[in-house]
Amino acid sequence: MTGLRVLITNITLAGRTGTEIVVRDLALGLARAGDRPMVYAPRSGPIADALRRAGIPVVNDIAAVPATPDVIHGHHVIQTAVALARYPQVPAVFVCHDREAWHDTPPRLPGVRAWATVSDSFRTRVAADTGLAPEAVQLVLNGVDTDRFQPGPALPPRPRRALAFAKNQGHLDGIRTACARRDISLDVVGAAVGRIVDAPEALLPAYDLVFASALTAIESLACLRAVVVCDGRGLAGMADLPTYEALRHGNFGVGTFTGPVTAGAVGAAIDRYDPVMAVAVGQRLRAEAGLTAWTDRWRAVYAGILASPAGPEDSEARNLALAVHLQTWDPAVAPSSWTAERASLIRTLARLGSGLEPLDPGVSVAATDGDRLALTGFHTPEAWGVWSAQPTCSLRFRPATAFGPGRIRLRLAPFLPAGSPDARLTVTLNGQPLGELSFPGADGAEPRDVWFAVDALDGVTDAWLGFHSTPCRSPVSLGLSADGRRLGFSLIEVAIEPD
Incomplete structure (x- = not known):
């Protein structure tokens, strides 16, 4: 045809x-x-x-x-x-x-x-x-147009030159610090730094390592460059064959991010640089996505x-x-999606100097509180809270003041249809384990409050809570709702409680 x-x-x-x-x-x-x-x-x-x-x-x-x-x-x-x-x-x-x-x-x-x-x-x-x-x-x-994005020269044993794309800026400090510690020269391009590149296909092959997300990550892989998938919203890590399928199906975007873009996390991703693996990933993408x-x-x-x-x-x-x-879509009808976005942008301008609105001492995880929390891997927040949509998801917030030592309180509940096996939920803070919860395989589990002790978060601008669902006796322990959505657990409230 x-x-x-x-x-x-x-x-x-x-x-x-x-x-x-x-x-x-x-x-x-x-x-x-x-x-x-x-x-x-x-x-x-x-x-x-x-x-x-x-x-x-x-x-x-x-x-x-x-x-x-x-x-x-x-x-x-x-x-x-x-x-x-x-x-x-x-x-x-x-x-x-x-x-x-x-x-x-x-x-x-x-x-x-x-x-x-x-x-x-x-x-x-x-x-x-x-x-x-x-x-x-x-x-x-x-x-990706593989005629336009051609493979660059052979990658060196260790990265010497890196390029970061910046459609936002939340990741740049961590990238700069991690590269400086490893004596890697770094260039930054993108709208967030006022340097738009009209022909990235001419630029990418000159670099060994690229920090990018979404379509730019795909273009970078097509040039057979090593790619750390990230942007100002979070970090997925170094693209390799074990993670390729999940990254590809998540469009190398926000749904694949599992943690903050700290210097330590970026450094750990850089340290997984492998020129042979980078070429293998890029060749697979070129074969599948031409x-x-x-x-x-x-x-x-x-x-x-x-x-x-x-x-x-x-x-x-x-x-x-x-x-x-x-x-x-009549702008006179409230709330209209685009007028709501305009209001959100105005609020964003008011808080650009400090990031998310402060969480002090607690907040419900509902649609009305979206400015206090950034959610990844969850369904759209509802009036009461939010359901998880992926086995790994995260929540980002900004403590109002230097926090800790103290506790973080979560109110949550699992969704496990009758007859399901027990399930576990591992909780992390900025990549470090906080603890593990066990949910019995019973229908209609009631919400419960859990507390995790945390050390001081001095100097931390954004805090990331990670949630990792771990089935116990079955490859699938998360249930499907009546409307077909996968529901793992509900998150209803988050609070910080200094000692």
Whole structure:
């Protein structure tokens, strides 16, 4: 099946964010396969200009799309809905690229016949927003143009030059300190330091070691560089073959982070540098994620939705769905996702000098307290608290003052369906074990308070609590809820109690 007219939507093509790179590579890949990609993005810049030079139409006005598409490849809620309103008979696939951003909310419109994500950790969001089971959300892992990102020279026995990408800054101090201790020269690029790189493919091969996340980590691996997966939100560690599968399915992103980016943790990751392993990981990624294989995966998704039944035409139902969509995203309606994000950004500006809002003495782990805690590996917080979604997850907070010695109190409960084996939960603080809990395999376990003694946290800006579920007698001890979500344990409250 070639010659498909594919309309790709995106919120912008004026920068170099992950979805902008995805749009560029997908459009070029489809064109190489004989298809006719077109792009609709309200704002454009250098990437849009490059696509136009390659003969691919890029328009800022939906009325200027040069031909009726056969299929819509939708990124971002507003732009996908605009395309569906313009072409109500054209089937679409909506692709979620972010676990929290408002613009990645799936539009609930009848023209969307398939849902997809680029990371396992995003499936629960799409499932919750659409009512689908998580397994009904297709996983299409990100690809990389292996012609553009070529292998660099052979890696040395020990790293001499390192490059850190900074879309945020929370990881830079730890990286700088760890590299300085090992006499590794470090360069930093990225929006957070005012140094945007338009052609990373020309820069990456000159480095032995790269600190990056998400699509940039994929690009770095494609150049056969050693990669420590991290950014300002946390650290996953050195990419190697034992961790590759989990990192790849987590898009090398926030869902793979297991701890803070401290100098010690970064140093431990650097010390696992192995040039032979780095090449093996990069070669595997190049074999699996090249542009042709990735484009073919998307073309198979298009074929599937084109072959699926369209359902009865009901213009009244279609009009109602569009009206409800417009009402949902009306800025006058409160709370609206994007207006809530604006309010959150204003709060963020107020606390940039000190990080998270202080936790003193305690806080409920609920949606209203998201500014006090940063959660990884959990489902979206609910009014009462939050459920774990992964076997390993973490919670980051900022003590209000120098803390300790003292105690940390947690209120939590397991979710173990009747007949489940006993389960254990190991708790760590900044990577150091605090203790272990045992949960009996019984249904309806009540919440309980547990206390862990901690030493002083003098000089610590952010504290990371890690939770590691360990089954006792079965490979699976975490239960599935009625809506298909995996639930390990509930976390309801966190408090610090100085002695």
